[in-house]
Amino acid sequence: MTAPDVHAPAADVLRAAGLRVTEPRVAVYDALRRSPHASADAVFAAIAEGLPSTSIQSVYNALGDFAEAGLVRRIEPAGRSMLFELRVDDNHHHLVCSVCGAVEDVDCVVGHAPCLQPGESHGFTLQSAEVTFWGVCPACAVAES
Helix, strand or coil, X not given: CCCCCCCCCHHHHHHHCCCCCCHHXXXXXXXXXXXXXXXXXXXXXXXXXXXXXCCHHHHHHHHHHHHHHCCCEEECCCCCCCEEECCCCCCCEEEEECCCCCEEEECCCCXXXXXXXXXXXXXXXXXXXXXXXXXCCHHHHHHXX
C-alpha cells in the first residue's frame, strides 16, 4: 500500500483509504496533523470544542479504523498511553523523554526495514522493527540541572 499524502485534504485521504468521510473522522485526522504522537485523549481534547457532540469512543473508533486502513501508526511506549501518528511510510523509531513523555521521531537505525536483525528469527519473515530510545529531553535536562 502506498502511504497517504498527509498534505491532501483529510476527506480525500479517507476516501482513498476506503473509509466513509464523517466530520469526526476529518477532525481526528486533522488533529493528528497538528499534533503528531497524540493520545486518543489529546485528540479528543483538541476536537471536543469544535465538535461538542463527539465522544471519546468515536475518537477511539476513528483511530482504530485509521490504523486498520494504514493511515496511522500506533506507538505504545512502556508505561504510557497509546499514541498515534500519521508517519506510516517508513520504519522509523522514537525517542521518549522519561521525565515529561515528549516523543520525537528518529530515522531508521540502519536505513532499511527491518533496521535490526534478531539473533534468531525462528522462521519468521521480518518486516519491521520497533525501537524506543528512552532518555531525558533537552528541556527536562535544563530543568533538572
